[in-house]
Amino acid sequence: MKKLHKLTVLLLTAALPQASAQTLELWNDKAADWGNSYTKVAAAAKSDGIDFKQVRYPDTTSYQAALRTAISARRPPDAFTWWSGYRMKALVDSGQLEDLTPIWNKYIKSGEYKADAAKPFTFGGKIYGVPNNVAYWVVYYNKAVYAKVGIKPPTTWAELMSNNDKLKAAGITPFVQTVDGRWQAFIWFEQFLANSDPAAYNKLMVGQLKYTDAPVKKVFATWADWIQKGYLTDPTISSDSSKPGAMQRQFAQGKVANILNGDWLTPQLTAVGLKANTDFGVFIMPSMTPATPPALIAESSPIVIPKASANKAAALKLADYWMSDKSQTLWTNLQSFSPVNLKSKSDSALTQNLIGQLKAKNYTLLNRIWEATPTEIIEPGVDEFAKFMLNPKTADAVEANLQKLADTYWSTHK
């Protein structure tokens, strides 16, 4: 039966796109605009002797399934995009990924990268990915709305609350919250915890704190208070910008003043007719108290090289090239991302503004909850957050259910 299974897997994977000896394949599951940018970087890389093309899967689920099949049949692509943290750990634990520490050491030594940037891709002291992108979770604010209400981006929690009250009094909903698309349900949970107790956030992610402990209870209490005060939209608001009542459109229409999101939202806002840095700006959520260390949620996603890559030497060259100033400048500007390479300069005024804010304070970077805690907890966990958002009275039950998920996982994984 085992032999027959192997034979079937081989037959099935024969149908998968295979890397030729010359052109490397970079598999990804990103949106079409990312695909165009990969193609542009590939065109530029040719003059540096790097020959690769992107293979894009439009659906994340089929992408993961195809990759798992290719990896288990030992015919993986030369390079592929993935998620960091616990989502990456499964691949690392199964011994599938190439150690990219030497490439990182070279760039850290030259001062182009902070050692901290490698953290989300580091397991057991080894670094297994190069940064595809690092998105910072910031607040997008509508400048026209702020001017109309007479408020400025807040620098303290008290200012934030005052802004919320003024916006509410003007008939504008201060912030978006949504359960549409499922995963978005974790956004406010992680943000409130990051702004109230960053140390507790890190402990919770690795099972050293319970979802029934005081710091988490405080988060749910704050969240319920915001919902009760009308600071957050109805959670049924759509996150799909093609829909007429989508959050991006309501933001553009000035019905809602702020969207808390990864800084990859910029193209979605410009697509509904807004001009970056002219019609909207960004600010970092302030800490809840002056004593709370400033923290910022970062979403890091890597490009990884499988150990079984057919063209490993060339794939390692691609990883090295990807981290270079030349590649990072082109890639991050094409995508309006914040550059991770310290030598790279963004051509976007909005991104430059954000980098300026980042440099102004010593922010602790916290890996996004989606990657920072085990998939087995957060995947069903987002459904619990959604339950709370639709009915804040369920807080106690939701906390207990989340802890049950955590107990089940941590009782078998240390």
Added chain:
Amino acid sequence: MREAAPKLVTIHPPQRSTTPWSERIQPYLYVVPAALLVVVFMLYPMVSTVIQSFTDSNGLDAAKFVGLQNYINFFTDPNSLNSFKNTLLWVVGAVTLPVGLGFCFALLLERLPGAALFKSSVFLPYTISGTVAAILFGYVLDSDNGFLNVLLRSVGLSGLTHHWLFEAPQNTWSMIAAYTWQATGTNLMVFLIGLQGLPKEPLEAAKIDGASGWTYTRRMLIPMLSPFITINVLMAAINGFKAFDLIWVMTQGGPARSSETLAVTMYRQSFVLFQQGYGAAIAVIISLIALVFSYGYLRNTFRREAS
């Protein structure tokens, strides 16, 4: 008249065939491609799924045998009960609405002159994919600016507007309504074919005897159409058990797993959480339940063929 004496049959000992081996194997060769397809694409995946359901397979590492653990996990998870309840709602909805409406439309259209246009308009939704229907109804049932809520507001019925896809169990019923829009056509066609094939004599005799309206339908049409009703009901029940594409596109089983069915739970476990052993166990459970319904359907079909 004298009965003919039974013929005596002489049994000869088996003789060695003189047909060459190459000719004798010929009939088998004709069926080999079809048999291979069945083995590779149906039997092997079936057996493989059953075996996988007893393992902790994650599609990456070597799978370990875990006995009945996946089945125990399924039957002790409170979310399974919710999935099961929603699946039952789907079965009930898929049977009563598309089949019931299909039957009513068939009775009405059979008597109406120039009903071809109506028949086509009811049948057309069946020709589009479930995914497209789901996207379309996503716009219709959107909370803010969906067609349904806008329509209700414009006719002064704002009190009837809802978050159609966000509140349970009406999110499941909303999706069943979308399914009904799509599936009624095929039921209608089966009933129309049935009605056209009914023998005229007993029906006319019943009319002469004074049967009409509901009595005529209940006493004559329903019993005579029973094979077609059975087929539609059983197929609808099986489709209800399999319901997936509409749900995955419209709600992904949410919010908070409130619209999840067994098929969605299976997909989530297998391809979102990559607990493929657990997913396989749910697939086996769904198959066993569908098998009970299929048995009824197949028995009915074989009986008719035999008669």
